[in-house]
Amino acid sequence: MSELVTGDAVVLELRPARLPSRALAAAIDLAVVFCVFMLVSVVVGIASVTLDEAAVAAIGVALFLLVLIGGPIAVETLSHGRSLGKLACGLRVVRDDGGPIRFRHALVRGAMGAVEILMTFGVVASIASLVSARGRRLGDVFAGTLVIRERVTAKRSVAVPPPPPWLVGRFSQLDLSAVPDELWLAIRQYLTRMHQLDPGVGRSMAARLADEVVSRTGIAPPQGIPAAAFLAAVVHERQARDARRVFAGGRGASSAAPVPVAGAPESAGIAGAVGFAAPGGAVTPAAFGGTVAPGASAGGAGSGAAEDAPRPPANTRRASRACRS
Numbered sequence: 001m002s003e004l005v006t007g008d009a010v011v012l013e014l015r016p017a018r019l020p021s022r023a024l025a026a027a028i029d030l031a032v033v034f035c036v037f038m039l040v041s042v043v044v045g046i047a048s049v050t051l052d053e054a055a056v057a058a059i060g061v062a063l064f065l066l067v068l069i070g071g072p073i074a075v076e077t078l079s080h081g082r083s084l085g086k087l088a089c090g091l092r093v094v095r096d097d098g099g100p101i102r103f104r105h106a107l108v109r110g111a112m113g114a115v116e117i118l119m120t121f122g123v124v125a126s127i128a129s130l131v132s133a134r135g136r137r138l139g140d141v142f143a144g145t146l147v148i149r150e151r152v153t154a155k156r157s158v159a160v161p162p163p164p165p166w167l168v169g170r171f172s173q174l175d176l177s178a179v180p181d182e183l184w185l186a187i188r189q190y191l192t193r194m195h196q197l198d199p200g201v202g203r204s205m206a207a208r209l210a211d212e213v214v215s216r217t218g219i220a221p222p223q224g225i226p227a228a229a230f231l232a233a234v235v236h237e238r239q240a241r242d243a244r245r246v247f248a249g250g251r252g253a254s255s256a257a258p259v260p261v262a263g264a265p266e267s268a269g270i271a272g273a274v275g276f277a278a279p280g281g282a283v284t285p286a287a288f289g290g291t292v293a294p295g296a297s298a299g300g301a302g303s304g305a306a307e308d309a310p311r312p313p314a315n316t317r318r319a320s321r322a323c324r325s
Contacts, residue, residue, distance in 0.1 A: 017149050028088055037063065037068055069110050072113065093140075095146070163236050164232075176237070184238070
């Protein structure tokens with residue numbers, strides 16, 4: 001990949017075409033040009049039967065210049081760098097700054113192509129393309145152009161690798177609200193491509209991203225945790241929170257709020273709201289992290305409370321019996 005900086009300080013990631021694709025495109029173009037040249041030569045030869053040999057030779061030279069050299073120049077100028085062979089191979093000729101070529105660029109490329117392709121059967125062009133870092137032949141060097149690939153094979157999206165098992169859930173209390181989306185995107189791109197990077201470059205990039213996360217969250221990772229593992233754990237924690245938020249929202253929309261039991265204590269209503277209320281409105285000690293004595297149950301707890309209730313005074317009991325009699 002070639003990074004070119006335009007006048008507006010915009011970095012263009014251009015993919016230069018290599019020798020195999022360029023050779024195939026040139027072979028297609030030459031086959032088409034030679035077919036047109038032979039067809040035009042036959043027609044002109046039939047029409048110039050009555051002319052002398054000097055006129056026929058002059059017509060032959062003119063046909064060579066117009067068809068074999070002028071033809072590709074006209075095609076590249078009108079199509080902005082896409083001849084028939086380049087169109088078939090997904091290539092295009094552009095300027096060094098990424099812009100479309102003009103007539104002067106096509107003229108220099110065509111004139112040099114007559115020397116390095118036609119007269120040397122492509123040997124000079126092949127050597128120059130192999131030596132050049134961006135696969136340019138001499139015509140591209142003198143014209144200030146570059147042949148790039150326009151069609152690139154689409155790659156499947158790569159999932160973010162999971163963190164080590166001993167780091168899953170370790171950063172559940174981390175505040176990630178201050179981390180911007182641009183930093184999350186940079187971390188995801190690094191994690192999906194870290195195996196393609198040079199080890200030293202990958203470690204320095206992971207350390208820089210981890211420092212940015214620490215500066216946003218205010219909490220440094222424990223000692224001994226690699227920066228890449230820390231980033232993977234943080235991304236996993238963010239994805240887990242997003243998933244819980246989505247699922248919790250769906251459950252909250254589909255479920256009705258619990259109704260407190262009439263006559264039950266307020267604490268029983270709170271326990272019932274979180275799903276720990278025992279039948280009948282009684283609250284089990286386990287709902288608050290307590291323990292229940294062996295053999296005790298909700299019903300037993302209720303009967304014991306009834307037996308321990310204070311009895312009315314004796315005179316009150318006698319008065320009530322007298323009234324009933």
